[in-house]
Amino acid sequence: MTPETAYLLYFAFALGGAGVYFMLPRGEATKPAVGALFGLGSLIALSLVLSTRIITPDHTTYYFYLFSTIAIAAAVRVITHPKPVYSALYFILVVISVSALLVLLEAEFLAVAAIIVYAGAIMVTYLFVIMLAQQTSTPHYDSRSREPLLAVMAGFVLMAAIATRSADIAPSRVVASDARSQVTSPVVLVSDGATDEPTGTINEPLTRGNTLLVGASVMTRYVVVLEISGVLLLVSMVGAIAMSRKRVPMEGYRPAAPPLGQIGKEVEPY
C-alpha cells in the first residue's frame, strides 16, 4: 500500500468517525443528516482506496460494493438508532449482507447457517425481549450516549489500525497447498503449481462441494471443538433457564380466583 492510499484511508476513517459522532444519539445535539453526509463522503473515499486493490473487476466486484455498502450503512444504524427495535432490524440487514459477502467468498454453507441462526433464531428472541421490555416511547437512556467522542475516537483509531494492516494482504499462499484440509473428502481441492508466487489474485474457485468440505473439516479435525460447543450450548441452556425462570409457588398452593358469578366457578374436570 502506497502512502497516498494509506492517507486516503485515514481520511476516509476520519470522515466516518465524524459521521458516526454526529449520528450517535446525543439528545438535541444529534444531527443524523450531517452524519449521513460525512458517512457518504467516507464511503466514497473508502471505495476509492479499495478500488486500487481490485485488479480485474468482474461481476463479483459489483456485488461486493453493493453488499458491503449495505452492511456498513446498516451497521452504523445499528449502533446509532435510538429505538432498539430498529437496531435489531438493521442488524438483520447486516447479517443478510454479510451472508452475501460470504457467498462471494464461496462459503455458502456458513452464509445460510448464519442467516438461519442469526435472523431465524437469535434476532427473533432479541425482538421478543425488546418488545416485552419496551413499548413505543423512547426512554431517556436511548437518546443519550456515554462519552460519544472518546468512544468514536478509540473505535476509529482501532479500525484504521486493523484496516491498514488488512489492506496489505499479499496473497502469497493462495490456493490449497494445505494438505490437512483435504482430509477424507472425495472432492479434491484445486491446486495449481504456482502457489509461491504472489500474484495478487485468487485464481480458481475452491470447489463446488462447500458443504462437504466444511462438514469433513468439522467432523474430523475439529471434532473435539464440535463436542465442546455442544456442551457449551447445553450449559447455556441450563444457565438461561436457571436465571430467568419464574419463581413457581409450592405444590398445592392456589391463588384465590375472583368470584365472577357463574363464570369462574369450580367445575369437575372432565
Add this chain to the structure above:
Amino acid sequence: MNSLAEYSVISAILFALGLVGFLTRRNLIVIFLSTELMFQGIVLNVVTYARLHGNTDGQAFGLFMLVIAAVEAGLALGMIVLLYRRRGTLDAEAWSFMHG
C-alpha cells in the same frame, strides 16, 4: 478477481463499529447487539483468510463462532430479563453502584 484485502477491511470496519456501539450505547440490548456486530466482523474475517489459504478451517471456525453467538445471546437475554425484572429499566447505568 479481487485481492480479498477489501473483505478484510470491511470486517475491520464492522468490528470497530460494534466496538463503538458497545462503548457508547446505554441500552443493555443494544450493547449486546453491538457484540453480535463484532461477531459478524470476525466471521467475515476468518472466512476471508480461509479463502486466502484455500482451505475450510476458517469456515469451520465461523460455524463455531455461530455457536458462541447463540450461547451468548441465550445467556445475555436471560440476564437482561433478570435485570429488567429487578430494576424495571434497560439502562446499563442503573447498575453502576460503585460509580461515584
Add this chain to the structure above:
Amino acid sequence: MWEFLTSQMGVSIMLAAVVFGVMQGVVAYSIYFERKIAAWIQDRCGPNRVGPFGLLQPIADGVKFIFKEDVIPGHVDKVLFVLAPTMMFIIAFIGLAAIPWGGQWLVDGKLVNIQVSNPDIGLLYLLGVGGMGVYGVVLGGWASNNKYSFYGAIRATAQMLSYEIPMGLCIVIVVLTMGSLRLEEIILPQTAYWSGAIPKWNIFLHPLVFLILFITMLAEANRAPFDLAEAEQELVGGFHTEYSALKFGMFFLGEYAHMITASAFISVMFLGGWHLPWLPWAQPEATSFAAVIVKMLVLGGKIAGFLFLMMWIRWTLPRFRFDQLMRLAWLGLIPMTLGLFMITVGLLYFGLHRSWAWTCGGDTVVLVLTLMYVAVSRREVSGRTPGMNVIGVGTAAG
C-alpha cells in the same frame, strides 16, 4: 435472443417471472377455493354471486382491497406498520426460488435446469427463508401498538420458535437419508422403484417423519389448528387487528403463498417432486419441453392436493389451546423427532438408511413408544389437571 432465452440465466429469469405471476393468481384463487371448500364442508353454497360459480370473486376482492381507504392509525409505529406486511409477502414468495419445478430441459443440445436457482444448499435456503417468516407477524403485531395485536405477535413468536426445532430435525433426517442438500439430488433417488412397482418416495421410507413435518409446516404457516396468532374469538384479529385494505390483503396473500411454498417443499422432500410413477413424461430421462410442462403440472397437482388437505383440516379441527400447542411441540414432536433422528443415524452407520423395512421399523418403534407413553402417562392429553381453574366452562356446560 434465443441463445439467451435458452441459457440457464434466461430460463431462470423467465421462470422467476412466470412463477411470480402465476403464483399471484394461484394465491387469489386458493382463497376462492378455501371459501368454496368451507362452504362445502358446512353444507352452504359459498361465493356464487360474482360471475359464474362466483369465479370472479377473487378479482372483486382484489379490487376491494386496493380501493378501500388504507387506514394507518395514529398510535402505530408507521415505518414498521408498513414494513410488516411487505416483509410477510416478500419472504413468502422468495422461498419459491429454490423449488425445482420441472427437472431438466434439453434444448439445443444442452440441459437446462427448470429452477430459478439451484444452489448447493437449497434445503438450508428454504429453512432460512422459513425462519424469517415470523418477522411479518411479529413486527405487525408490535407496530400496531395494540394489546390484542401484541398478544398475537408474542404467540406467533413462541410458536414459530418451538416448531422450527422439529421441522429442522425432520429436514435433517431427510438429508441423512438422501445424502444431499440439493433439491434436485433429493428428487432423483426418489424416482427409482422397489420391485419395479412402488416408487421410492420418502413418504414410504419415513411416513412418521412426513406426518410430523406436515404438522410443523401447518404451524409455521400459521394455519388452523395452529392459528393462535389470529384467533378471532380471543384476540379480535390477532396481529392484523389494525390492518385494513391493501396491507391486510398482503398479509392474506402472504399466508397463502407461505402455504404454497410449504406444500411445494414437502412435495419435493417426500413425494418425489415432479415425479409420478409410470407416466413417461414425468421421469428424469424425459427432457423434452412437453415433459417439462407435464412435470410442472404433476408438481402443481401435488401442491393442490396439499392445499386441499390444509383447508380440509382448517374447517374440520378445532384450534389448539396455547399450552396444548406448546406441549405438542416440546413434549410430543421434539422427543419423537429426536428419537427418529437417532434411529436414522444408527441405520446410516450400518448402511440401512434406505431399506424400507428398517426405516419403517424405526418409525413404528417411535410411534409405539409414544402411544405407550400417552397410555401410561397420568396426565390428560388435553393438558387438564385436577386443580385447573377453568374459566367459562361453567356457563358453557350449564
